Amino acid sequence: MTDSGSLPSRLTAGLSGQDLAKASAGIRAATDLCQNGMKLGLGSGSTAHAFVRALAERVRDGLDIVGVPTSTQTYDLAGELGVPLADLNDLVELDLTIDGTDQMAPDGSMIKGGGACLLWEKVVAKASRRVMIVADDTKLADHLGTFPLPIEVLPFGWRSSRKQIVELLADHGYENPDPVLRNRSDDLVITDSGNYILDVTLGTVTNQAELTVLLNQIPGVVENGFFVGIADGVVVGRPDGSSEIIQDLAGRDADRW
Numbered sequence: 001m002t003d004s005g006s007l008p009s010r011l012t013a014g015l016s017g018q019d020l021a022k023a024s025a026g027i028r029a030a031t032d033l034c035q036n037g038m039k040l041g042l043g044s045g046s047t048a049h050a051f052v053r054a055l056a057e058r059v060r061d062g063l064d065i066v067g068v069p070t071s072t073q074t075y076d077l078a079g080e081l082g083v084p085l086a087d088l089n090d091l092v093e094l095d096l097t098i099d100g101t102d103q104m105a106p107d108g109s110m111i112k113g114g115g116a117c118l119l120w121e122k123v124v125a126k127a128s129r130r131v132m133i134v135a136d137d138t139k140l141a142d143h144l145g146t147f148p149l150p151i152e153v154l155p156f157g158w159r160s161s162r163k164q165i166v167e168l169l170a171d172h173g174y175e176n177p178d179p180v181l182r183n184r185s186d187d188l189v190i191t192d193s194g195n196y197i198l199d200v201t202l203g204t205v206t207n208q209a210e211l212t213v214l215l216n217q218i219p220g221v222v223e224n225g226f227f228v229g230i231a232d233g234v235v236v237g238r239p240d241g242s243s244e245i246i247q248d249l250a251g252r253d254a255d256r257w
């Protein structure tokens, strides 16, 4: 389902290239996927935030939804824009989550966590009956792994957790894995749950389903950025402002987009 209909200029003014692609995916998701009465998971990152801005316009026009943010940044943005918010503990189950991705393979598996929000993002996605991803077309890859995998670890004993991560990855075919503690502008990145992020570049990944289980068995690993069997579909935005909705990704048997 491709759409290159006109985009509201107040949401796209001055944007070009990848930013326009992100905005077009976000606007399409808010326009075509959100309906009255829905309990929505609100993703994190610039593409999900383009969605939140477009959703806020629909709320101002009368759309009746409630949102659960997947990060403090999304909580702040959605709150400022007047999107009604709720605590996941008060809703327990959601109708639909719209979130971004760092990389998506043709079977719908993803690497997420470039914005350090993977833990809340996975909790919210797994609480949702349906998960749709918003992405510019650079995020679609024939396989995962060129984007470094984020792994959220407890600060307590993180060096021991890191050592076990290295051993696990080496045992599963990855040469000299080197998880790096994430810093931004020389400051250690601390997640919304008070944890650290280790980023590890893996190259070509084909065993993401197995790794996602094994990584989470290491004491101190809180969550990893593989999202396998979670996305139902993707809204792909392109630099010309067009967008396409691809449904039924989970379990899709394809090795190329």
Ligand SMILES: O=C(CO)[C@H](O)[C@H](O)COP(=O)(O)O
Pocket: 022, 043, 044, 045, 046, 047, 048, 099, 100, 101, 102, 111, 112, 113, 114, 115, 116, 117, 118, 121
């Ligand atoms: O997983 C995420 C944050 O943890 C984001 O969804 C991901 O990093 C994509 O971000 P952007 O839309 O800015 O490219």
